Amino acid sequence: MLWYAWRFSISPALHPNEPAELPYLIPFVGHLFSMFTGASRLFSQGKKRFHNQPFSVTTMGQSMYIVTSPSAVVSIYKVPKAIDFDPIMPDFLRRYGLDQAAISAIFRPHEGAGKSWLDGMLDNFKLQLHPGTRLDLLQDVLLKRIDHHLRWENLDGPMVKANGQHEKNVDVMEWVGTIIIDAQTRALFDASFFEACPDAISQLMTFEEEGWKWPLDLPRFAARKMYESMEYVEKGLAEYFMLRKDKRNGESWLIQTMSNSIDDLNLNAMQKAMTVFSIYRTVNANAYKQVFWALSYILFDEHTLLHDLKTEIAPAFDTSDTLNLEYLFSSCPLLASACEEALRLTIWSVGARIVTKDTVIDGKTLRKGRNLLMTYRTMHFSPDVFGADADTFNPTRFMNNKDLVKSPSYRPFGGASHYCPGRFVARKEVQMTVALILRRFDLEVVGEGGKPPKFPKMDDTLPSGGIQNPLSGQFLRVKVRPART
Ligand code: HEM
Numbered sequence: 145m146l147w148y149a150w151r152f153s154i155s156p157a158l159h160p161n162e163p164a165e166l167p168y169l170i171p172f173v174g175h176l177f178s179m180f181t182g183a184s185r186l187f188s189q190g191k192k193r194f195h196n197q198p199f200s201v202t203t204m205g206q207s208m209y210i211v212t213s214p215s216a217v218v219s220i221y222k223v224p225k226a227i228d229f230d231p232i233m234p235d236f237l238r239r240y241g242l243d244q245a246a247i248s249a250i251f252r253p254h255e256g257a258g259k260s261w262l263d264g265m266l267d268n269f270k271l272q273l274h275p276g277t278r279l280d281l282l283q284d285v286l287l288k289r290i291d292h293h294l295r296w297e298n299l300d301g302p303m304v305k306a307n308g309q310h311e312k313n314v315d316v317m318e319w320v321g322t323i324i325i326d327a328q329t330r331a332l333f334d335a336s337f338f339e340a341c342p343d344a345i346s347q348l349m350t351f352e353e354e355g356w357k358w359p360l361d362l363p364r365f366a367a368r369k370m371y372e373s374m375e376y377v378e379k380g381l382a383e384y385f386m387l388r389k390d391k392r393n394g395e396s397w398l399i400q401t402m403s404n405s406i407d408d409l410n411l412n413a414m415q416k417a418m419t420v421f422s423i424y425r426t427v428n429a430n431a432y433k434q435v436f437w438a439l440s441y442i443l444f445d446e447h448t449l450l451h452d453l454k455t456e457i458a459p460a461f462d463t464s465d466t467l468n469l470e471y472l473f474s475s476c477p478l479l480a481s482a483c484e485e486a487l488r489l490t491i492w493s494v495g496a497r498i499v500t501k502d503t504v505i506d507g508k509t510l511r512k513g514r515n516l517l518m519t520y521r522t523m524h525f526s527p528d529v530f531g532a533d534a535d536t537f538n539p540t541r542f543m544n545n546k547d548l549v550k551s552p553s554y555r556p557f558g559g560a561s562h563y564c565p566g567r568f569v570a571r572k573e574v575q576m577t578v579a580l581i582l583r584r585f586d587l588e589v590v591g592e593g594g595k596p597p598k599f600p601k602m603d604d605t606l607p608s609g610g611i612q613n614p615l616s617g618q619f620l621r622v623k624v625r626p627a628r629t
Pocket residue numbers: 266269273426427428430431434491493494495496556557558559561562563564565566567569570571609610611
């Protein structure tokens with residue numbers, strides 16, 4: 145009792161400039177249980193209690209600062225060296241299997257340039273994925289491949305759970321995952337990647353399903369499936385890079401540049417593959433899940449959303465059902481808004497940093513050596529910004545308020561120097577996939593074993609850093625027929 149009063153009342157009163165600690169009952173263990181059962185709830189509770197000022201949570205004796213206000217996030221972005229992302233990266237890379245020598249090589253500043261290989265690579269991501277000719281080339285391959293997949297005759301594979309001549313029973317996550325990961329892989333790598341790594345898509349999706357274990361750094365016996373799927377893809381990447389360069393002619397500029405420059409670091413084949421896996425995983429982790437959630441919201445909508453969307457996108461298709469992408473991306477505001485709203489509700493993006501120098505943010509002194517988490521998700525539910533219905537799906541929200549997408553309270557792609565460079569292509573591929581599915585197929589949601597279908601429940605426990613998975617055992621199954629247009 146004395147300990148509790150000292151820690152959570154007396155000490156904060158004596159040190160008003162230090163971030164206050166969110167109270168907990170069991171010393172040392174702290175908020176461990178709440179973190180695992182509902183981190184989102186825990187952070188929202190702290191946000192409310194401390195009026196949006198930085199606060200601190202403790203798990204297993206480790207204290208971490210939590211930042212929930214948009215203005216504090218902007219202040220942190222302005223001091224990237226004092227509150228830094230880089231010190232977090234080596235630990236991430238170690239979990240992908242990299243050894244210390246490889247990690248040091250990746251971070252070593254190049255003579256003259258002052259930038260490390262990793263800095264250069266992240267710059268190259270921007271050169272490839274920010275609007276311009278290089279993005280146009282990549283996007284062309286990507287979007288054509290999505291179009292190819294979304295034809296009745298090409299709807300085939302493990303996602304089809306029951307097959308009829310005019311009707312198929314399809315698992316939506318497997319369907320959209322296969323389409324998007326295949327298209328993104330072919331846009332970045334040569335098609336020979338799939339000869340070296342034939343099960344890359346299903347293994348990557350297994351890794352993503354098990355991905356909640358990744359931040360926990362569990363030993364192998366507790367996360368066997370996750371490690372095995374990661375190692376399968378890493379081995380495939382190693383074999384791919386061993387192919388002669390003339391067998392990899394279809395590679396994007398980014399992968400060619402990455403492969404050449406990484407060779408200068410003298411990493412062995414597996415260490416090179418593990419480095420590329422960390423990037424391959426980041427690139428593929430989110431867009432397919434956004435399509436899954438957008439379709440879930442659309443198909444479970446009790447109003448006229450499906451009908452309104454079909455009507456809106458119809459003029460984007462000509463008589464031979466070819467899609468006019470320019471029209472789709474410029475003249476379908478409801479589609480864009482509904483996809484954005486699904487992203488807002490399901491993304492658990494965070495900005496993880498380490499405080500490297502005592503720094504004052506929002507009047508609170510953040511101490512050197514502490515971990516810090518900017519919990520963007522808690523900002524996505526602010527009624528002041530998103531309205532009184534911020535907790536629910538409102539497909540017209542972003543259409544009715546065009547500035548919302550640029551609000552500092554909306555950060556699905558992070559921000560500042562690590563702002564997701566894939567955001568331009570991601571928004572397009574998601575909207576296009578949803579539009580093609582709604583246009584080319586008639587969909588009917590089906591329940592398990594004849595029971596009425598239920599909206600899949602999202603896993604809202606630990607932040608994944610990206611779009612959340614449905615809880616284990618939750619899925620979206622649809623009967624798919626060619627559309628009667
Ligand atoms: C809906 C889809 C996507 C979402 C929600 C998403 C979200 C994010 C988030 C939250 C981050 C971390 C930002 C931070 O730490 O502040 C990130 C980083 C990144 N994303 Fe995306 N992303 C998506 C799609 C893509 C795609 C399609 C690509 C590439 C084709 C991509 C490439 C990257 C890269 C390379 C980084 C690391 C950037 C850096 O550390 O500098 N992302 N993404």
